[in-house]
Amino acid sequence: MLRKPVKGAAIAALFSQPTAWDQLPNAILVVEYAHQMVVYANPVAEVGLDISSKLLEGLSIHDLFGHNPELLKMLEAVKGDQIEAQRQDLQLGPGPARADHEPINAHVVVAGLDNPDLILIEWLPLDQQIRSERDDRLVQQVEANKTLMRNLAHEIKNPLGGIRGAAQLLEFELPDKSLHEYTQVIIKESDRLQSLVDRLLAPHRKQHVDDYVNIHEVLERVRSLVLAEFPQGLKIKRNYDISLPDLLGDQEALIQAVLNVVHNAAQALRAQIEQGEAVIELRTRVARNVTINKQRYKLALDLHVIDNGPGIPEEIKDKIFFPLVSGKEGGSGLGLTLAQTYVQQHFGFIGCSSKPGHTDFQMQLPFRLKNGKD
Template sequence: MLRNLFKGAASAAPFFPTLFDQMPNAIVVFEAENQQLVYVNPAAESALDLSRKALEGQSVHDLFGDNTALNAMITEVKHSNVSAQRQEMVLHSLPGSIHQDSIPAHVVIAALEDPALIMVEWFPIDQQLRSERDERVTQQVEANKQVLRNLAHEIKNPLGGIRGAAQLLEFELSEKGLREYTQVIIKESDRLQTLVDRLLAPHRKAHVMESFNVHEALERVRSLVLAEFPKGLRIIRNYDTSLPEVMGDREQLIQAVLNTVHNAAHALAEEIHAGTAKIELKTRVARSVTIAKKRYKLAMDLHVIDNGPGIPEEIIERIFFPLVSGREGGSGLSLTLAQTFVQRHRGFIACESRPGRTDFHIQIPYRRQEKAS
């Protein structure tokens, strides 16, 4: 098995798994002669979305296909022309992997102390750029939310006065036709009050930490959404049942996922009418992750994937901003609230979208029981 590492290689070999298991970049080690894999670190399992067991018996060629540039680098290192090679190239996922995308990556091929072994290390080129972009977006969203919270507080008191005055005026009016105008004032005041309450809601509710099964929470979300959309929509379960329990505010995380799935369902209006709408709930364990510049050994990885038309390009970068909505009549708050609840668990939520596939990615780190910030 791959876990019984290096198959009788040098005595120092057992050191490598301990070291490589902690590395944030994907690493595989293979035999130079036949290119059979002998070790896969957790980051590589996560990157390929395949377990060590699934990778047993595979070769580097199986892993990345007939990659001329990669093969040339391996040949150079194998024949001891150089100790290491670095190059940017496009890698392709193993055919059995769920992720079939091409990945532009920075690849390192290096000889190990044992000349019979070669290491391949890679990381996506856009990883750092994406991290920096997510940090900028998060800072901008936080600034916008703070402005809106302050604005909500300023609106709240005079709004109550407007509604009260309209009610008093209605009692004084004898003509029924004029009361229609006061009713407009009252109803619009109520609508704005609801909006203000939703803006302030995440900061009023206590943060209750408990350990819970994320799949039970997802089943609750699934049943709620299917009750609202009973025909034309399939919600597919793609669960990793080995997922540990999550420590967090169960109701807040359910609300975050519910808002995200509900948003996806509304975007699938045409597909639901045609009976082809699909939403996939996919869970995995992510290892060695960095969120907001902090390192975590494990995280819960959740994807909400739909086959809808995609998010309009002009709003994709602002999708988590308050009051931004791609749907007519939408409040533009559901995803903002989802992001708020996820961030309160030190996690992140991001979105990638193209016509036919929109993927909302939520990641929550596993932590010891503690008081949430």
């Protein structure tokens, strides 16, 4: 790798203070055209390339992305033909400076700047774009389903009470005690449906109380609860980043959200538990410069619940957060829906990737301050 002192005083002055590019959700590089050297990288580019901005400055396009004729053509088109911008889906790198990294499949924009010596390169990884569009659709669908189920729950609640009351009165009037088993069926099933309705309405009844919460205390509580139910054959591994700051949120709601996900994983592992091979990993990390539900945050909790179970059936993979969808016989299909609701109340999001032997539920929740800033 060859470094050249390309950042002259005039160029250095442009980037001596924070710029609007620092806040953008996409990766940005500003390149000095003559030598094709980086003179500025925003925080998203640092994360995406896994190289700090100080190390990026002075590296060439070839150092980062290797031999890439299509990218060079875009640079030349913008510089030579005075075209404002070029857009194209490309595979970027890896170059010598990123030899141990995977290539980046991205939608790339190359644009000219007011300074004729500089060119801007912006990219959005295609998988991130696809995930963002999928997440937007899922959020909208979940919201629609929650509204539908909430309205349906209210409609069910009143006649359900009437059915139960009528069954109790009928039981008193029946002369033959042997017939009571039938009224008891009505009463017990009414109670079961009442419990289901209450669970549908629970997140919207409960007052949300924000305070600073240690996420690892939440995880330890969940871990102890699940291990108490599955004392044999299940191992829950801790993989914590203990340097994480406290999270602003409702502790009980967070416990319930994580418990629903971990309990769901444990139930999916019943075959592995019987064989003594079931493993759930709780992993915490910090995510930087993330976009959640179209909102940009500097820092977020990146929490993973990973299990070695059979995976989620293909036919329900895209529906697991919808109400009443369950892959388990006898399951209510509400656990993950409620978890999604609680996480969304914390301005976060849950996603899932699954294949046989590896299912990963990822929760991202922003680190916020009580004054509303992140």
